[in-house]
Amino acid sequence: MRRTLVLCCADAPADLLVEAYRTFGGTSTGSWLRYHRRFPAEGLLRLADDPDPKMRALSLTDPRSTSDLAERLARDPSRVVRYHAAGDPRLNAATVVGLLADPDRTMAARLLGTTQPATP
Numbered sequence: 158m159r160r161t162l163v164l165c166c167a168d169a170p171a172d173l174l175v176e177a178y179r180t181f182g183g184t185s186t187g188s189w190l191r192y193h194r195r196f197p198a199e200g201l202l203r204l205a206d207d208p209d210p211k212m213r214a215l216s217l218t219d220p221r222s223t224s225d226l227a228e229r230l231a232r233d234p235s236r237v238v239r240y241h242a243a244g245d246p247r248l249n250a251a252t253v254v255g256l257l258a259d260p261d262r263t264m265a266a267r268l269l270g271t272t273q274p275a276t277p
Contacts, residue, residue, distance in 0.1 A: 163177040163190060168195065169193065170195070171195050171196065171197040174190055174195060175196070175201075175215075178196075178212075182211040187211075198219065198220055199220060200219065201215050201218055204216040205226055205230070210233070211237060213233065213238045214237055214241035224247035224248070228247075228249065231256060236264075239256065239259065240261075240263055240264060240267055243268050
């Protein structure tokens with residue numbers, strides 16, 4: 158029922174959209190949710206320490222996100238989080254070089270802009 162609500166209701170509450178993203182992120186539904194007109198931009202920093210990697214990665218999209226957060230998430234144990242952090246323009250050069258050496262080759266591809274997002 159939540160999926161139907163978020164897909165069909167233009168006025169779905171922002172909190173419901175974030176929780177639906179938690180459930181459906183990594184799917185076509187989850188990808189679409191990020192572009193819902195009511196999906197929040199602010200308030201996502203609270204997710205920076207979430208146990209779910211896709212939610213930690215989402216914290217980087219908050220306008221109040223910092224270079225310190227991007228640096229920290231670039232060293233996250235989850236490849237999904239590192240992948241999303243690799244695209245952050247606030248990373249310092251040493252971190253970018255470290256990501257190029259990441260054993261997961263999608264990090265280098267991400268830095269070079271040649272691959273699709275990693276999925277959980």
